Amino acid sequence: MMVPLRAAAPSPEVQDQATVAGKGLELAFEGVTKAFGDVGVLKGLDLVIPAGQFVAVVGRSGGGKTTLMRLIAGLDGPTGGAIRIDGTARRGLQPDVRLLFQDARLLPWQRVLSNVGIARDPGWKARAQALLAEVGLAERAGDWPYVLSGGQKQRVALARALVTEPGILLLDEPFGALDALTRADMHRLLTRVWRQHGFTAILITHDVAEAVALADRVLVLRDGRVAEDITVDIPRSARATGAPRLAELERRILSAV
Amino acid sequence: MTRATALRRGLVPWLLPIALLAVWQVAAKAGWLSARVLPAPSDIAVAFWTTLRDGSLPHHVGISAERAVLGLIIGGGLGFALGLINGALPIAEDILDSSLQMLRNVPHLAIIPMVILWFGIGEEAKVFLVAVGVLFPMYLNTFHGIRSVDRGLVEMGRVYGLGPVALYLRVILPGALPAILVGLRYALGIMWLTLIVAETISASSGIGYMTMNAREFLQTDMVLLGIIVYALLGKLADIASRWLERRALDWNPSFHTGLEAA
Structure with a gap:
């Protein structure tokens, strides 16, 4: 090599x-x-x-x-x-390798928690919840993406990117x-x-x-x-x-x- | 808004139809309108009641509904499946799409003579016609829905490790669902229209048969009853599909406000 x-x-x-x-x-x-x-x-x-x-x-x-x-x-x-x-x-x-896009690219038909745990790895719910807490959006886990502001959407996208470490x-x-x-x-x-x-x-x-x-x-x-x-x-x-x-x-x- | 104004708002749209009904009733009973032209509303109500009691109305409605649902499942299911396949596989689209587009331009009611030759006037003929009628709106809208799914979301799904199956189930299909449901609503409208025509031309049961039979005996009240039943069934199908849309598209804000305003 x-x-x-x-x-x-x-x-x-x-x-x-x-x-x-x-x-x-x-x-x-x-x-x-x-x-x-x-x-x-x-x-x-x-x-x-x-x-x-x-x-x-x-x-x-x-x-x-x-x-x-x-x-x-x-x-x-x-x-x-x-x-x-x-x-x-x-x-x-x-x-x-994970990629954070210019637009957050959340799935509009999945709630915030399910967006973070998009790959559905075993134990994804607890992981996703922990990451949401880390980006300060723990209480928005059950919301639809469309109610979030632009900054909040990017924070959810960041949590989604980090969930698989x-x-x-x-x-x-x-x-x-x-x-x-x-x-x-x-x-x-x-x-x-x-x-x-x-x-x-x-x-x-x-x-x-x-x-x-x-x-x-x-x-x-x-x-x-x-x-x-x-x-x-x-x-x-x-x-x-x-x-x-x-x-x-x-x-x-x-x-x- | 106070309760009184709410009540008034609720009532106002009904004033004109009620007034028309009243005028119609008076005109028919006073003999200005011949019962052969237009029977009195009360006569239609009586016809409704008697056919309901002797069981003939539920019998015919049941048979018609069965044909409609069967045709919808077969034709709609086939259109949906073709839309999914052609939306996902470019090879399938190359082979099938232009043929389907050609067939789509044949008015499906124009093939009634052929259908009677193939199936006689049995159940198959009616179900076949309904199935052909609903196939194309389901196909076109499913296909279009799958094709218009946000490419960015598909790319995101791939980067985030979704396999082909997960990508299809979690990204592409939900993204196409609004268009698919529009197709379903179109299909429901065509379903009743086709059934009315098919049953009027050749049938020995069903609402269409009931009205054509009544026409032979100049029972205009029965004919009008049949028309009203068709209208109610159409409205029912529309309510059902709207309910389905509201349930399935809860996530869609534009849909939300649209429904609340409707």
């Missing part, structure tokens, strides 16, 4: 890492390309994301962000190269449609569950401020390649206060996009 090259060595912030170790899975790309007909969307991606890291991917629309996400989720296969999860090359849908959680601009206050709530919630569950998180966003607020590392995707690989070396506790270093990072990312 070939050892993948590290495109960038992330500097781990020990005090800031996930507290539950060992649940996240390492994700590696080896010369991954994806083309639709003659149009190359991803043109050779070599990248290692260590287990438990929180990575944000930013870039213009059409830059291959969503394609990248679909490849990791196994919804599409790469044209060339390999995607390794935990060291082994994978193809097809992965049981240890995935090693990798993909987030495809899940907060884009939310208002600023709800979005800030969701950021706090996501950071909390990421620390508790220890999954590897990959957030796709067009919002640079969101990327530097949440992630350990920001990848700028441009013309199907990683144009910039930036480590956010600011403790999370200091990010909310708007440290000057934060603004500098944002400027650097924006100029790279």
Whole structure:
């Protein structure tokens, strides 16, 4: 087995890492390309994301962000190269990868609890109820999805994604449609569950401020390649206060996009 | 809203029909309307009562209902199954859909002469006609319903580990259900219409036979009674399907408000 090259060595912030170790899975790309007909969307991606890291991917629309996400989720296969999860090359849908969509995609004909326990694994009811409590919606278990607000729907979707304890959680601009206050709530919630569950998180966003607020590392995707690989070396506790270093990072990312 | 206004609101829609009935009754009894043209409402009530007491009305209604339900189960079930198969398997759609679309354009009542040649005037002929009539609305709406299920939800189901069977039962079928129930309501309407025609043309029992037989003897009160019974049965089927929709589509907010307003 070939050892993948590290495109960038992330500097781990020990005090800031996930507290539950060992649940996240390492994700590696080896010369991954994806083309639709003659149009190359991803043109050779070599990248290692260590287990438990929180990575944000930013870039213009059409830059291959969503394609990248679909490849990791196994919804599409790469044209060339390999995607390794935990060291082994994978193809097809992965049981240890979950995806949080832009729209919550709850089943309207199932109540909240049944939506969270969608796979109906043994003991799903207790698990689903526990996860709902974790996202602060324990008392909405018996409701139909249509009575929930946009933010509540995304929280239910987050609980659904976590119910199987995935090693990798993909987030495809899940907060884009939310208002600023709800979005800030969701950021706090996501950071909390990421620390508790220890999954590897990959957030796709067009919002640079969101990327530097949440992630350990920001990848700028441009013309199907990683144009910039930036480590956010600011403790999370200091990010909310708007440290000057934060603004500098944002400027650097924006100029790279 | 006070109780008095609620009562008035409840009563107002009935004023016109009651007034019309009263005028009709007076006109018939005073001899302005010949009983051959239109019998008095009271005569129809009497006809209803006597046929109910001698058991002939329940007998005919029972036979008609049996034909209707049997035809609905056979034709509706077949249409539903074809819709499911063609909605799920593109190969099945390629083979079957265009043929079904061609057959759909044949007015099913136009094949009555052939049906009589094939089945005579027995039960099979009536059940067959009803089955053919309800097959297409069930097929089209089931097919359309399955095809218009939100692709995003199907993709979500796949990412979240649902196998083909679970995906079908928990995502695709519930997503198609509103359209399927619309098909059922259409089918119920066509079911009665077909049965009326079939029973009027060739039958020795059923409501259609009852009215045609009464026509031979100029019993206009019996003819009108038959028409009213058909109307009531149609209304009953509609209420049943609405109840089913309300039960099955509890999750659908647009449906909720629609029903509450209706």
